[in-house]
Amino acid sequence: MTSSAQLSVASIQMVSSPSWEDNLSSATQQISAAKSAGANLIALPEYFCLMGHSDQDKVKICEQFGDGPIQDALKNLAIKYQVYLVAGTIPLASTDKNKVRNSTLVFSPSGEVISRYDKIHLFGFKQGDENYQESNTIEPGTTPTSFTITHQNTEWNIGLSICYDMRFPELYRAIGVVDCHVIPAAFTYTTGKAHWEILLRARAIENQCYVLASAQGGKHNNGRRTWGQSMLVNPWGEIESELKDGEGFVIGHLKKELIHEIRTKLPALQHRTL
Template structure:
């Protein structure tokens, strides 16, 4: 971390539905709870503003970059509480008129937007009983996104990105990786915690993964288990299911000690940028 004191972070768990206004109201209550608990940074889950069984709903609700009720809500909420707020994710206009970008937006404590990341890896899954193909309605992003903050350097990713370690290597050294997600119950049960802990260990950083967690309108079940993991791979806090907040302290001294005792980042031999 670059400056400032240790940071208290909150990862928010939700069970979002198809109504944007209702989701924003639910998120507002949880963000207020987090701010009241002393959080300096609050991260919301993937699809926090809209999660519908109708995959075209997000196309209909998409906003132009920089303008729209979901973006306005994020800016106003960050400024109201004086917190850094990570809105992961909302649908933004894509180059393809039939699809959207699934975008994480980061706002500082004044309500100023300081970063955007468009989900790069699009989920596809078919086990016979469940079928998902995000590429039908989402246009993939192509750029790694990191942002420097008073608390350290943040790396941005979304859900299925978690399975692609080369994305995180391309971030170089970061202090906190954010992974807003809506993992299915099937894949989450099998892989969620293992992948989160692996990304924390191999990148020697904290990982915060705010998630959707429960049964949604239309019957979809998301895995939940919102968690925060430390650079040694220890799970600091976790919420299995249901709306709520997960809080942990990001300890600057612990981060530095892990990197000093086991300088794996300095021992790398392959350059991810080459």
């Protein structure tokens, strides 16, 4: 490994619909474009496969882990485009038949699932006509998760979290020291306008690592409006690339040299006492 090692990453932004088939088609187009732009690791947003008309819609299409058309399609996409695919979130079966796990699966270029993270913190928000209670249909996960890949003889440690998780900095301490946190999300427009950017930049600054956020961004068929602003933030908290709204992707590079430089001149991670 050299200090000049880089990893090209992309986050895809979508405006998903109630049709998982249509959403997979849209995701495929964006994955193809991001790969053509040079990405080696590509992240999809939370709920990329379905933004249903009701919370129960995701329960209806849930799959057993390792078996189902959505997972098969994702596996084939990772193989076809030879990328590490952080597959947003998909609904996987839980211990409660009326709920799902909101799960991120990571596929290697060989199609193998090399990591799984089940969303731990479940979003709840009430304001006027807006009322979201993920706990009604989602069973929370319990395990902080990261994974390691090797690209051009260099190891990259990647942390996984999902949307509302970013409000809980203790989770990121539990995950440990990583090169990048990948965060699929579907922030509401209201909460996104207020907190999205500042939370992402804070997580990058305090963990002295990159943050790659892949978001839903627009007006959905079900009437919901999501914030968007998918972005890559560097370990100094600077936004290196972003997409405000609409479908598309952002691309950039993780640089070992920058991570090392920041952690050397300001060794905050070594100064922790708790």
